[in-house]
Every structure is written in C-alpha cells, then in structure tokens.
Amino acid sequence: MSFSDKLKITGQYWLPKHALSRFLGRLAAGEHGSMTTRVITWFIKQYKVDMSEAEREVPSQYSSFNDFFTRALKPDLRPISETDLVLPVDGCVSQLGEMKAGRIIQAKGHDYSAFTLLGGDKARAKPFANGHFATIYLAPKDYHRIHMPMDATLREMVYVPGDLFSVNPLTAANVPGLFARNERVAAIFDTEFGPMAMVLVGATIVASIETTWHGTVTPPSNQLDSWDYPTSGDNVISFKKGDEMGRFKLGSTVVMLFGDEMLSHFEPHLEPETVTRLGQPMASLKASQPASEG
Secondary structure, X not given: OOHHHHHHHHHHHHOOHHHHHHHHHHHHHOOOOHXXXXXXXXXXXXXXXXHHHEOOOOHHHOOOHHHHHOOOEOOOOOOOOOOOEEOOOOEEEEEEEEOEOOEEEEEOOEEEEHHHHOOOOHHHHHHHOOOEEEEEEOOOOOOOEEEOOOOEEEEEEEEEOOEOOOOOHHHHOOOOOHHHXXXXXXXXXXXXXXXXXXXXXXXXXXXXXXXOOXXXXXXXXXXXXXXXXXOOOOOOOEEOOOOEEEEEEOOOEEEEEEOOOOEEEEXXXXXXXXXXXXXXXXXXXXXOOOOOOO
16 A cells, blocks of 8 residues: 555544534535536536436536435436346445355455444344345445335334445555444345345545435434334335435445345356446346245
8 A cells, every 4th residue: 555545544534524524514505506506517527427417417407516416317317127136326346245154345354244234233134144245336426326226115224323434445445344334324125035235334525314215314413223114004115126215415335235045146247346337237136936924
C-alpha cells in the first residue's frame, strides 16, 4: 500500500464522520436554486454520470442534490431478467460466494460474521450460516435505488448503529470488519425458497438510508432498533422481483445473504470488480420446488 493510501485509511479513523455526514446531508437536502444546479453539473462532470439514462436529463430539473442523486432511470431501461435471481443495483461486485460457519468474505485477508452484520442476534443469523452472500459497491456515478433480486415478503427490519467509514475498495481491503462496523439497515425477507437478507450499509457522507415501506431509517438514533412485519393477512408487505425497496442518499454498499441450501450458483461471469446492472442475471436457485413450510 502506498504512503498516500495509508494516509487515506488512517485519516478516516480521526475524521468526525458522523458530524460531517449529517452536515452534508442537510446541504444535499436543501433547495438552493442555481447553486444546486451548479453543484449537480459539477458532480456529473467530475464523476462522469451518464445523464442520458436519467428520466430527467437536465440538471436544472432537480430541486435538490438529493433529488438528483436518487434520480429515476428512464422507464424500461433496465429490463428484469427471467433468471431466478437478478442483480438488485447498478454497481460493482466487491465479493460473493459461499459462507462457512456464518463468515462472510470482505476482501483478501478480511472476513466478518453474519451474526454481527445482522445486529448480534443468533436466531436472525442462524439460517444464513452456510448459505451464500453477495456484496455490491455503488460508486458516486451509479443509480442509487435498490431493487429486489426475487419475489419476497418482508418479515423484519433492523437498524444497527455504527461508524461511517468509506466503503470504497481501498477501505474494504484495509479496515477490518468494515461492513459489520458501519451504520446499516438490514431487511429480512421470506421467499418461497428460503430466507433472504438485504443489508444497506452506510458510509462517509451517506446522510440517510430509506426503504419504500418506512421512509428514512437513518439517522434515527444511536440505539439498535428493529421492526417486525406480518407475513400473513391484509397488511403483508410483499415485493415482486425488480421492485424498488430502498435508496441511498449518497453512495454505499449492499450485502445480500441467502439461506442455507437455497442457491445453486452465481452467474459464472460474476466476480470481484465485475460491473453490475440492475435486472441482469445474478444466480440460480438450488431447489426445483418451493421450500415446505415449518
């Protein structure tokens, strides 16, 4: 690692990340007219954002930076594959593969536990102990809405307070337990084939994480919190493959966990640093029939 990279990593330990992120979040939410337009125009140029994909292509059409950052894509721009599971976001694969005894690979030489990632609850983590995981990093230029990889019913949501390190590849390779130490929101779903978790991980200058059923989840407090949802009856929250489930206000990472004996394999072309596009094939299910109840 170069000296400049060491400085970048060391500096993050000392940076007042929460205060900085909340301050910038307030600025990003503000409607500042022509100044907002100039900031958006600079950002597009700096990060090479492809505005031809956006539903609103012109910077002045956005009332705030957050409005721009969570922009919608043109209808039908990301067709949803017929594959069992599809990619939930535009981004880049960080890591993916099988879990062993609940351990998730973060980067070469680093792993962390599903138990910690999901808020320190053994019963919540147990179904994923020997399942599969996939971690996808969203860069500043990417589309920042998160969609469902398969049909599912929401069972639980957990807010886990934590740090706000950057989640870029350099930090992921050098900060132990990064995704399980940063602030995050874990949504636990039931599917016909087993349990699935979608964990939305916060990062430096990620001012908030939203879900479509709850609205803004972070920053609520410094306390772990959880919400249970009905899985039968009139108030069930269900999703179809490809439905939007959440948004990042500034970029971050999604970690997906799939239950034991649920996945057959990931698509062969997917490996670290593979560019992802929402709706493209991600994985195949092992079961040819839905899992029995009980």
